[in-house]
Amino acid sequence: MILEVRDLYTAYGLSQVLFGVSLSIGQGEVVSVLGRNGVGKTTTLRSIMGLARPSAGSIRWKGRETVGLAPYEISRLGIGLVPEERRIFADLTVWENLDVARRPAERGEGWTVERVSDLFPALRDLRNRRGGYLSGGEQQMLTIARTLMGNPDLLLLDEPSEGLAPIVVEQLKEQMLRLRGEGIAILLCEQRIQFSLGLSSRAYILEKGRVCYQGTLEELEANEEIGRTYLAV
Amino acid sequence: MLLPDLSFLVIQFLSGLTTAMFLFLIASGLSLIFGVLRVLNFAHGSLYMLGAYLAYGLVAWFATAPGKFWVAVLGASIGVALIGGIVERTLLRRLYGREAVYQLLFTYALVLIISDVAKLLWGTGQLSVSRPPILGGSVSLFDQVFPRYNIFVIILGPAIALLFWFVLHRTRAGRIIRAAALDREMLGVLGVHVDRLYTAVFMIGAWLAGLGGALVTPVVTIVPGMDVEVIVNAFIVVVIGGLGSFWGALLGALALGQVMSFGILILPRFSLVFVYVLMAVVLVMRPWGLLGKPLRG
Ligand SMILES: Nc1ncnc2c1ncn2[C@@H]1O[C@H](COP(=O)(O)OP(=O)(O)OP(=O)(O)O)[C@@H](O)[C@H]1O
Ligand SMILES: [Mg+2]
Numbered sequence: 248m249i250l251e252v253r254d255l256y257t258a259y260g261l262s263q264v265l266f267g268v269s270l271s272i273g274q275g276e277v278v279s280v281l282g283r284n285g286v287g288k289t290t291t292l293r294s295i296m297g298l299a300r301p302s303a304g305s306i307r308w309k310g311r312e313t314v315g316l317a318p319y320e321i322s323r324l325g326i327g328l329v330p331e332e333r334r335i336f337a338d339l340t341v342w343e344n345l346d347v348a349r350r351p352a353e354r355g356e357g358w359t360v361e362r363v364s365d366l367f368p369a370l371r372d373l374r375n376r377r378g379g380y381l382s383g384g385e386q387q388m389l390t391i392a393r394t395l396m397g398n399p400d401l402l403l404l405d406e407p408s409e410g411l412a413p414i415v416v417e418q419l420k421e422q423m424l425r426l427r428g429e430g431i432a433i434l435l436c437e438q439r440i441q442f443s444l445g446l447s448s449r450a451y452i453l454e455k456g457r458v459c460y461q462g463t464l465e466e467l468e469a470n471e472e473i474g475r476t477y478l479a480v
Numbered sequence: 481m482l483l484p485d486l487s488f489l490v491i492q493f494l495s496g497l498t499t500a501m502f503l504f505l506i507a508s509g510l511s512l513i514f515g516v517l518r519v520l521n522f523a524h525g526s527l528y529m530l531g532a533y534l535a536y537g538l539v540a541w542f543a544t545a546p547g548k549f550w551v552a553v554l555g556a557s558i559g560v561a562l563i564g565g566i567v568e569r570t571l572l573r574r575l576y577g578r579e580a581v582y583q584l585l586f587t588y589a590l591v592l593i594i595s596d597v598a599k600l601l602w603g604t605g606q607l608s609v610s611r612p613p614i615l616g617g618s619v620s621l622f623d624q625v626f627p628r629y630n631i632f633v634i635i636l637g638p639a640i641a642l643l644f645w646f647v648l649h650r651t652r653a654g655r656i657i658r659a660a661a662l663d664r665e666m667l668g669v670l671g672v673h674v675d676r677l678y679t680a681v682f683m684i685g686a687w688l689a690g691l692g693g694a695l696v697t698p699v700v701t702i703v704p705g706m707d708v709e710v711i712v713n714a715f716i717v718v719v720i721g722g723l724g725s726f727w728g729a730l731l732g733a734l735a736l737g738q739v740m741s742f743g744i745l746i747l748p749r750f751s752l753v754f755v756y757v758l759m760a761v762v763l764v765m766r767p768w769g770l771l772g773k774p775l776r777g
Contacts (some may be wrong), residue, residue, distance in 0.1 A: 298669070319674065322668075322669060322671035330666070334663055336659045336662045336663060338658065338662060340660070344659075350671050390518070397671050
């Protein structure tokens, strides 16, 4: 396991959001964290990234404890977050957004503007467009591409399909499959199961800040009861 | 009122331009620091004054050396940048994320401290620095004379503006600074050590202020109180141009320089009236400044 999260408790001020979340991811594995609105998916990712400080629990990345490290340090250790709100630098062009996030790979050839444009061909024609003028789908591709520029070994993807047209979602899924083929591990948060099907092997279901179910996607798909109770449709 | 002849107007325009270049140096740093750190640095005028006093001190120190003025300008501006860096790292840093009023109080306290330290070190008298020999004397323009040093300042201003633009838009460091102004947290998530970047940006802003203060020494007398005078003018510039906007600082400085220069001709004793009228008009029509952007939430 390259990432092991154990008994994570995170609160925003006085409101406790995570009540002992545990999960793990192996090298190159794609794992889903599913759950409805407000169950704590984003908070889990923010805790892993160092953006929210857990009050208890541990996060071990490649065997090393990362609780207490700053986001930039965690990023440099090889974890990349793709935030739900996408957070493109609106006044910077597409190319500038990518350039700002560039960090040489520790080994291998690493991602370049050229290579992320092969993965997301739409970005090539938009190089000089400002981030603020992109469509939702284009922004989603750019925010993933931008995080890839830092050569992470693990990608934390927060609801990438949110707000996108079905055809764009299909295309995005194709691209994520290609990314999986590159051997990069992905922790994927979604409210619905559809995007995860065929992409991830295992899933955790969150409910009110706790993991209430875990299993393979096949098991989950077969178990309609669980889907109805805990997931959005 | 007699209509002044054309050559006189040209000279007046040029002296307005000279004023504008000093205003630009200080306002651009103020604007840069606000744009990235979101701190309104009241002490920016004090850094400018420090630049002037340090330049005076260095010129006196290197009394006999050739090129002492240039050494002093370089040394003073770098000195102010270092002081700025130390202040940011050790003190200002603790106030990020607090309410803006703490930062205002802190930078205002700095104004008082720097003002007293300057009085302690250099006294309260009027000090002056003579122009570097190479730029001494005047040139004649349309039957009028204009100091050669001022021409140098008028050329240097746009050169620094261009350099500034080039760094912000054509280098990776500049792109990162622009990204930091937009979303600091996201930049950290992408692996940038934003704390260090903030120190660097504060030092660049302080350097510009120190440079302005050092370069102004042959043109004005150095006195306590120049800090407050210049910060008031710099605030007017950024209110007109738009706080946080680079081109806004340039435009605001050009506008204020001319209004000050020609205002004196029309109403010699009340020339400030024109400055306030200009500011009021801009505030009514575009409260966020000519080239600024309405503040997002
Ligand atoms: N900055 C914050 N301050 C206070 N409460 C917060 C903050 N962010 C989130 N919360 C609360 O924490 C809970 C979990 O939020 P979180 O964003 O982790 O959920 P989520 O599973 O990502 O939901 P969604 O699917 O809507 O994105 C919610 O009740 C939310 O209101
Ligand atoms: Mg969320």
